[in-house]
Amino acid sequence: MGCTSSTVPLAAGDFSYLRDTEKTLNRMLARQARIAGAHYVDTYKTTIGHDMCRPDGQRWIEPLVTALPVAPAHPNAQGERAMAAAVDRALSCVLHRW
Incomplete structure (x- = not known):
């Protein structure tokens, strides 16, 4: 698996x-x-299928090389919204248990 390109030179x-x-790292954080x-x-x-190899508009993680004023290899606005929604769902589940 990989998507080596000029924007993802790995x-x-x-x-x-x-x-x-x-x-x-995620297992360690969960523990x-x-x-x-x-x-x-x-x-x-939540972000599977929306990695930095996807085209603009489908990716939620920015590529390593970008012309945009974004943080390389970090979530973009769509990714942040998706992660916030995951946290919101988790909070809703916890609050409904009370």
């Missing part, structure tokens, strides 16, 4: 490494949240 093997590293008695919201799954 080797094919880098994609799986970065994906697996992010999943490892630490559990230990602290907090609720962890997985926003990674």
